[in-house]
Amino acid sequence: MKYFEFTFRTQPCTETVNDVLAAILGEVGFESFVECESGLTAYIQQTLCDENAIKIAIAEFPLPDTDITYTYTEAEDKDWNEEWEKNFFQPIIIGNRCVIHSTFHQDVPKAEYDIIINPQMAFGTGHHETTSLIIEELLDSELKDKSLLDMGCGTSILAILARMRGARPCTAIDIDEWCVRNSIENIELNHVDDIAVSEGDASSLTGKGPFDVIIANINRNILLNDMKKYVACMHTNSELYMSGFYVDDIAAIREEAEKNGLTFVHYKEKNRWAEVKFIYKG
Structure with missing residues (x-):
């Protein structure tokens, strides 16, 4: 290319x-x-x-x-994927609980959850805060035997972590064919099962679910537009974690969520990026 x-x-x-x-x-x-x-x-x-x-x-x-x-x-x-991977992708470390790294990294710290990914060009540095915010949320949540949807999955880091923590079955969806291929590769690298990966947007959710947990780490406009489609895949007490927007956007996200029957639980922030948790009360 x-x-x-x-x-x-x-x-x-x-x-x-x-x-x-x-x-x-x-x-x-x-x-x-x-x-x-x-x-x-x-x-x-x-x-x-x-x-x-x-x-x-x-x-x-x-x-x-x-x-x-x-x-x-x-x-x-030249091979920009290889160039970028070797020189610019750094391990993501979340306390002593989770580390995300590639096969070429050496001396990676030990953690409870060790995730290996083969990062591609689509894995940009701009979403590091949002990814780590949702990782922290997943680490604090009870996921065992809960069905989970990772919407806009990218490299499927979040779905892989959720599966390692006992969530099943897991579904990972992304609009980008490259992300779908990379997700499948990363799932195989981590020797996890019960994660179904497919290409599509929120319209592809018709007939899927209901899910106990939905993750959507995308951006403000897509979340506002597609939230009602997420809710259609939820049942009473399902949880929705959303990120990919700034603290200043929380009010708009919360307003749309509450219009769709979601109850605000809390938010977390890091360097002005935000993550919010909602529960569907039906």
Whole structure:
């Protein structure tokens, strides 16, 4: 695949600004991000590059008093998956309970749950906080023999952890064919069973469930649009964990959830990212 290499210069150049920028760029097709001195270097397949969509994303950047400019060039033709994996993907460590790493990492700390993944370009750095927030939620939840849906599963890290903690059967769904293939590979790497992976969006949920637990780590707009379809797959006392949005978005998420019969339980936050838990009371 041919890629463009974009260099985004951010002012101010802070971790928060760059993280928000990565999340937004991920929604318009960018697949991986590397922090640099002036901001972010980002990669997108040439066939998916829509410069007008990129300009709109920058123009609608949600943090005030932020200036973003960019330049781009055709990326050198090499195996960018391998390059990114070896140089930029770092293990994710959640206390002493969970560590997520690849096969090439050495001296990985011991943890109760050890998850191996083969990260692909679609595994961006921008969603680290949201992933870890839901991991923390799963580690604190009773999952044994509960049916679980991981919606927008990406690499299926969350479904794999849930299965390790006793959830079954598990269903993992993503709109991206690449993510589906990578999920199947990661499930095999971790020697877990009872996780069914399929390609699709929320419309594919018709006839599925009901689920005891639903995870949706996507983004604000998709969650607001698809929440009613999640609820249709729930029963009384089913739990819904959602992330992929900012603390400022919690009010809108909660309003839509309560319209659909969900009861707010709590939220967690990390670097302005948020995760919320709801229970369906029927």
